Amino acid sequence: MSNRHKRIGEWLQELALIPPQQLDTALATQATDKRYLGEILIQQEAITAAIRDAVLALQKVFSSSTRLADMAIPVDTLHAIPARVAYQHRLLPLLQVADRLVIATPEMGNQALRTQLEIVTGMQVYAVPFRASDITTAIEKHYGPPRRLPAGVEWVSEDIDIEEGPLLTFVGSGDALSSGGRNSTCLHVQSQDATFLIDCGPSALVALKKLGLPTDELDGAMLTHAHGDHFAGIPFLLLEQLQVHHRKRPFWILGPAHLLEHLKQFNDMCYPGLFEKLTFPIYYLPIENDPMNVPGTGITVYPFTMEHQNSRLCLGYQVHLAEHKILAYSGDTTWNEKLLQLARDTDLFVCECSHLETITDTGIKHLAYSDILAHRERFKTKRLVLTHLGPDMLAQRNQLELETAFDGMIAEL
Numbered sequence: 001m002s003n004r005h006k007r008i009g010e011w012l013q014e015l016a017l018i019p020p021q022q023l024d025t026a027l028a029t030q031a032t033d034k035r036y037l038g039e040i041l042i043q044q045e046a047i048t049a050a051i052r053d054a055v056l057a058l059q060k061v062f063s064s065s066t067r068l069a070d071m072a073i074p075v076d077t078l079h080a081i082p083a084r085v086a087y088q089h090r091l092l093p094l095l096q097v098a099d100r101l102v103i104a105t106p107e108m109g110n111q112a113l114r115t116q117l118e119i120v121t122g123m124q125v126y127a128v129p130f131r132a133s134d135i136t137t138a139i140e141k142h143y144g145p146p147r148r149l150p151a152g153v154e155w156v157s158e159d160i161d162i163e164e165g166p167l168l169t170f171v172g173s174g175d176a177l178s179s180g181g182r183n184s185t186c187l188h189v190q191s192q193d194a195t196f197l198i199d200c201g202p203s204a205l206v207a208l209k210k211l212g213l214p215t216d217e218l219d220g221a222m223l224t225h226a227h228g229d230h231f232a233g234i235p236f237l238l239l240e241q242l243q244v245h246h247r248k249r250p251f252w253i254l255g256p257a258h259l260l261e262h263l264k265q266f267n268d269m270c271y272p273g274l275f276e277k278l279t280f281p282i283y284y285l286p287i288e289n290d291p292m293n294v295p296g297t298g299i300t301v302y303p304f305t306m307e308h309q310n311s312r313l314c315l316g317y318q319v320h321l322a323e324h325k326i327l328a329y330s331g332d333t334t335w336n337e338k339l340l341q342l343a344r345d346t347d348l349f350v351c352e353c354s355h356l357e358t359i360t361d362t363g364i365k366h367l368a369y370s371d372i373l374a375h376r377e378r379f380k381t382k383r384l385v386l387t388h389l390g391p392d393m394l395a396q397r398n399q400l401e402l403e404t405a406f407d408g409m410i411a412e413l
Contacts, residue, residue: 006059007037007059008037008038008052008055008056008059009023009026009027009037011055011058011059012041012047012051012055014126015055015097015100015102015126016100016124017047017051017097017098017100018041018046018047022041022044022046023041023046025044025046026040026041026044026046029044038052038055038056039052048098050098051097051098054095054096054097054098055097058094058095058097058102073093073094073095073096074096077093077096077101077121077123078093079406079407079408080120080121080122080408081093081117081120081121081408082116082120082210082211082212082408085113085116085117085211085212089105089106089107089110089113090105090106090107091103091104091105091107091113091117092104092105094128096123099122099123099124100123100124100125100126101117101121101123101124101125101126102126102127102128103117103125103126103127103128104127104128105127105128107127108127114127116212119210120210166189166190166191166192166321166323166325166327166412166413167189167190167410167411167412167413168187168188168189168190168327168348168350168410168411168412168413169187169188169190169211169213169408169409169410169411170186170187170387170405170406170407170408170409170410170411171183171186171187171188171197171204171207171208171211171213171407171408172184172185172186172201172203172204172207172407173185173387173388173389173404173405173406173407173409174388174389174407175229175354175388175389175390176227176228176229178203179389179390179391179394180389180391180394182389182394182406182407183201183203183204183207183407184201184202184203184204184229184230184233185199185201185229185230185387185388186198186199186200186201186203186204186207186208186233187199187329187350188208188211188213189319189321189327191299191321191322191323191325192321192322192323193297193298193299193321193322194219194220194294194296194297194299195217195218195219196218196219196220196221196222196294197218197220197221197222198221198222198224198317198319198329199221199222199223199224199230199231199329199331200221200223200230200231200232200233200234200237201228201229201230201231201232201233202228202229202232202233202236203233204233204236204237205233205236205237205240207407211408215237215240215241215245216241216244216245216247218237218251219251219252219297220251220252220253220254220283220294221234221237221251221252221253221254222253222254222255222301222317222319223253223254223255223256223259223263224255224306224314224315224316224317224329224331224332225255225256225259225306225308225309225312225313225314225315225331225332226256226258226259226262226312227309227332230331230332231255231259231263231266232266234253234263234266234267235266235267235270235271236270238251238267238275238278238282239271239274241280242274242278242279242280246279247279247280248279248280249280250280250281250282250283251280251281251282251283252282252283252284252285252294252295253282253283253284253285254285254287254292254294254301255285255286255287255315256286256287256288256312256313256314256315257286257288258312258313259312259313260284260285260286264284283295287301287303287315288303288313288315289303289305290303291303297322298321298322299319299320299321299322300319300320301317301318301319301320302317302318302319302320303315303316303317304316304317304318304338304341304342305338306330306331306332306333306336306338306339307333307334307336307365308331308332308333308334308365308366309365314331314332314333315331316328316329316330316331316333316338316339316342317329317331318342318346321413323413325347325348325413326345326346326347326348326413327346327347327348327350327413328342328343328346328348328349328350328381329349329350329351330342330349330350330351330352330367331352332352332354332365332366332388333352333365333366333367334358334365334366334367334371335358335367335368335371335372335375339351339375339379340375340378340379340380343379343380343381343384344380344381345380345381346380346381346382347381347382347383347413348381348382348383348385348411348413349379349381349383349384349385350385350387350405351367351372351384351385351386351387352366352367352386352387352388353367353368353369353372353386353387353388353389353393353404354366354367354368354388354389354390354393355367355368355369355390355392355393356368356369356370356392356393356396357369357370357392358370358371366388366390369386369393369400369402372384372386372402373401373402376402383403383411384402384403385403385404385405385411386400386402386403386404386405387404387405389404389405
């Protein structure tokens, strides 16, 4: 029997939501009781009303391959699904039934894909065989570009082509305290000349793996300043390059000179002596005032001094990629006029925004949404995305005028 004609009992069995004997008992009752099967199952406490409603929605979805606007997926579940995986496999979640996630994908036999999804969502994944053309049609019919999407489905976009670039993935969009359970700061950039990170917080390695971003493809990292939530993931990333990938090719690390020296000491504190025995060279590239070309690439990095802490240099970067695209990232800072220079003529400006309103009674300075909003028209960038979000920003993010990042979000330059 095709998926389009399955009844509620068959869906419950296929999703393993009810033991066969309970369904047989309900069917026997239905022989003399003309109520709908779902009502009988609820009365017998075999299922809940929520499960009944979800299965009814599933039946409705299968009445037409493009009725996917009726899907009911919690926002947290959507954000747990790596956007890159969704694009690559033409994967579309349909609905969540209890702890089962129903997805549409043309790759019915891809067990590795299902296993990955079960790990990142914490649910059992059930795949239904929609054709790729059905999924594409549904996406094009019901979803627009990312800025117009309703909250919770920002990652669904027909405009993203995974084979083209450059692409930026927000591996971590949280603040130093991982507010809201978000990963610490880390941006993944994939361009034709290099794949690299901008900042690498302590949760970076586990977050990269959850997002399905291969760490052995990384060529290097750019670090903005010497705070642990921006660089403390580096030792673990390098350790994996050595022990898992048996890396031979160089790995470059660009950042302020004092940060690079601090990082060398931190590496040795984490794993004493290990980094003296590496099988691959690490190129430390100090940057302060002058532009720098990343060796072996067509990438040029322009540093901008930011205002975050008085004692140490904190940089924002404008990164000119070989595809003639320009990406800018503020690092951590409070409001200053150099932000306007940093953002000028860029395709994407990623800007930290820790607070809703300016906080002045701390030695560590951060940007506030009120500051950015006040100067919004002065930012000469094609797209502005806010990251490094604190608790008050997260609480209001769905009501804000400006676009905010989330872990796993992909931005195409």
